[in-house]
Amino acid sequence: MLLRGLFRRCAWCGGRGSFFTSWYRKSDNCQTCGIRWERGYEGYELGAATMGVFITFGIILGWMVASLIFGVALAPLLIVAAVLAISVPVVTYPMTYTVWQGIDLLIRAPSAEDIAEAEKWLAEHSAQ
Numbered sequence: 671m672l673l674r675g676l677f678r679r680c681a682w683c684g685g686r687g688s689f690f691t692s693w694y695r696k697s698d699n700c701q702t703c704g705i706r707w708e709r710g711y712e713g714y715e716l717g718a719a720t721m722g723v724f725i726t727f728g729i730i731l732g733w734m735v736a737s738l739i740f741g742v743a744l745a746p747l748l749i750v751a752a753v754l755a756i757s758v759p760v761v762t763y764p765m766t767y768t769v770w771q772g773i774d775l776l777i778r779a780p781s782a783e784d785i786a787e788a789e790k791w792l793a794e795h796s797a798q
Contacts, residue, residue, distance in 0.1 A: 671772035671773075671775055671776055672769060672772045672773065672776075674768070674772060675765065675768035675769035675770070675771060675772035675773075676765055676768075676769060677768075678690060678764050678765060678768050679768065680700040680702055680703060680705065680768070680771070681768060681771045681772035681775050682700065682703055682705050682771075682775055682780065683700060683702050683703035683705070684702075685700055685701060685702025685703060686702075688700045688701060688702065688768060689701070689707055689767065689768070689771075690764050690767075693763075693764060694763060694764070696764075696767065699788065699791045699795075700788070703788055703792070704787075704788035704789060704790075704791040704792035704795075705780060705784060705785075705788045706784065706787060706788065706791070707767075707771065709774070709778075709780070709784060714774075717770040717773070717774065718766045718767045718770040719766070720770070721765075721766040721767075721769045721770045721773075722759050722762065722763070722766040725758065725762050725765070725766065725769075726754070726755065726758045726759050726762070729754055729758050730751050730754050730755060730758075733747075733750060733751060733754055734747065734751065737750070
């Protein structure tokens with residue numbers, strides 16, 4: 671499920687594109703299986719934001735460790751770290767949502783109600 675999320679796929683069904691209709695525009699339901707993104711509790715977006723922080727800090731930390739190993743001077747180290755701090759969240763935005771969905775689905779599998787709601791959503795949107 672986490673690998674599916676890293677490739678912007680729905681963690682539940684593996685559908686390509688899943689929740690994203692463009693790089694930054696997100697739908698409330700998976701376009702393939704219909705499962706809902708938020709799945710019934712407040713604060714769900716905070717998990718995706720946390721994934722963004724973990725991914726960004728992990729990449730910056732990796733850069734800093736590599737620069738220390740290879741003896742990069744302080745100024746280039748800080749410049750590259752600043753560029754990473756700005757660009758990584760922009761580039762990885764969709765993955766933060768799909769990775770968080772994978773973690774949530776591992777912790778809390780969809781209920782029968784979630785599946786029924788997904789099937790209803792698919793039936794409504796396939797008729798259009």
